[in-house]
Amino acid sequence: MRRYLPELIALPLLPVLVAQGRRTRRITPRLPEAGGPCAGIAGSDAGKPLSLLTVGESPVAGVGVATHEEAITGQLARALSARLQRPVHWHACGRNGATAREALQQVVPSIPAQAVDIALVAFGVNDTTAFRPVRRWQSDLRDLLQAVDARCAPRLLLLSGVPPVARFPALPQPLRWVMGLKASALDCAVRELAPSLARTLYVALELATHDVRMMASDGYHPSAIGCAAWADLLADACLSHWRDSREGHIPFS
Numbered sequence: 001m002r003r004y005l006p007e008l009i010a011l012p013l014l015p016v017l018v019a020q021g022r023r024t025r026r027i028t029p030r031l032p033e034a035g036g037p038c039a040g041i042a043g044s045d046a047g048k049p050l051s052l053l054t055v056g057e058s059p060v061a062g063v064g065v066a067t068h069e070e071a072i073t074g075q076l077a078r079a080l081s082a083r084l085q086r087p088v089h090w091h092a093c094g095r096n097g098a099t100a101r102e103a104l105q106q107v108v109p110s111i112p113a114q115a116v117d118i119a120l121v122a123f124g125v126n127d128t129t130a131f132r133p134v135r136r137w138q139s140d141l142r143d144l145l146q147a148v149d150a151r152c153a154p155r156l157l158l159l160s161g162v163p164p165v166a167r168f169p170a171l172p173q174p175l176r177w178v179m180g181l182k183a184s185a186l187d188c189a190v191r192e193l194a195p196s197l198a199r200t201l202y203v204a205l206e207l208a209t210h211d212v213r214m215m216a217s218d219g220y221h222p223s224a225i226g227c228a229a230w231a232d233l234l235a236d237a238c239l240s241h242w243r244d245s246r247e248g249h250i251p252f253s
Contacts, residue, residue: 005181005185006131006178006181006182006185007131009178009181010131010178010182013174013178016174016175017174017175017178020171020172020174020175021129021175023172024170024171024172024175028170028218028219028220029217029218030218031063031064031216031217031218031221032063033058033061033062033063033094033096034061034062034063034065034066034067034068034070034071035062035066035067036066036067036068036069037068038068038073038091038092038093038094039068039089039090039091039092040068040069040074040077040089040090041077041087041088041089041090042074042077042078042080042081042087042088042090043077043078043081043082043085043086043087043088044087045087046085046086046087047084047085047086047087048086049086049087049088049089050080050081050084050086050087050088050089050117050118051088051089051090051091051115051116051117051118052073052076052077052080052088052089052090052091052116052117052118052119052120053090053091053093053111053112053116053118053119053120053152053154054072054073054076054090054091054092054093054094054119054120054121054122055093055094055103055107055108055111055119055120055121055122055144055148056072056093056094056103056120056121056122056123056160057094057095057096057097057098057099057103057122057123057124057125057126058094058096058097058125058126058221059071059072059094059122059221059222059227059230060072060073060092060093060094060120060122061092061094061095061096062092062094063096063216063221064215064216064217064218064220064221064222064223064226064227065216065222065223065224065227066224068092070224070227071092071224071227072120072122072222072227072230072231073090073091073092073094073120074090074092075224075227075228075230075231076090076120076230076231076234076235077089077090078231079228079231079232079234079235080118080235080238083235083239091112093107093110093111094107095107097126098123098126099123099126099127099130099132099140100123100124100127100137100140100141100143100144101136101140101143101144102126103123103144104140104143104144104147108144108147108148108151111148111151111152112152113151113152114152115152115153115154115155116152116153116154116155117154117155117156118154118155118156118157118158118238119148119149119152119154119156119157119158120158120160120234121144121145121148121157121158121159121160122160123141123144123162124160124161124162124163124183124186124187124190125162125163125165125183127140127162127186128162128165128179128182128183128186129165129179131182132186134185134186134188134189137186137189138189138190138192138193141189141190141193142193142197145157145159145197145200154199155199156199156201156238156241157197157199157200157201158201158203158234158237158238159190159193159194159197159200159201159202159203160203160205160230160234161187161190161191161202161203161204161205161206162183162184162186162187162190162205163183163205164180164183164205164206164207165179165180165182165183166179166180166181166183166184167180168215168219168220169212169215169219170218170219170220171220187204187205190202191204201237201238201241203233203234203237205230205233206233207226207229207230207233213225213226214226214229
């Protein structure tokens, strides 16, 4: 019942939601994707390098920040490097506005066909605003994850939770509330999907997005500060996962 709740609530509010959605798109600033290289190295030259690939929608494309080093990919590479005391080679493959289904055609072909240590997959906002049915979203995401795995065979696949759209300041009420319910339903589907996939770690995106510093000027995308907090969350989850594993130590050495 919970997965259908957003649709049941949205139906009687549809005229208001459509009007608010159109107005929000009209008045919200359109920020560009990040400039600069979409690949780089974080950390010193000491130690064996770790490879990181990110696949996702606008935050991976760097919307809301100036460069990819400030976006989630560069920030996660920096966070991992600091914790592991190793250089991290990173590469971002993102597409602004892409749903999980669209990413199969638009993003996966751009992924370098070479093995990586860690791959981060981060989608959900565009599937939320498209009001993608939960079952189709889960199927789309499974197909995408399998395609990423076939392309780069990550030793660990990080699956980010759906962002808390209910806290996006750019969205007015009740649109924000309804979209928040939808995002939560999609996030539950991500959480359910992760255990069925090998080498996959789901990480809930629990950030204090009510803090205006976490959001870019459009009130819709994460700022550099927001990306840094998100990266810390992901990096800490990685370390906890590795330490709780049977080996009890950090792999990939």
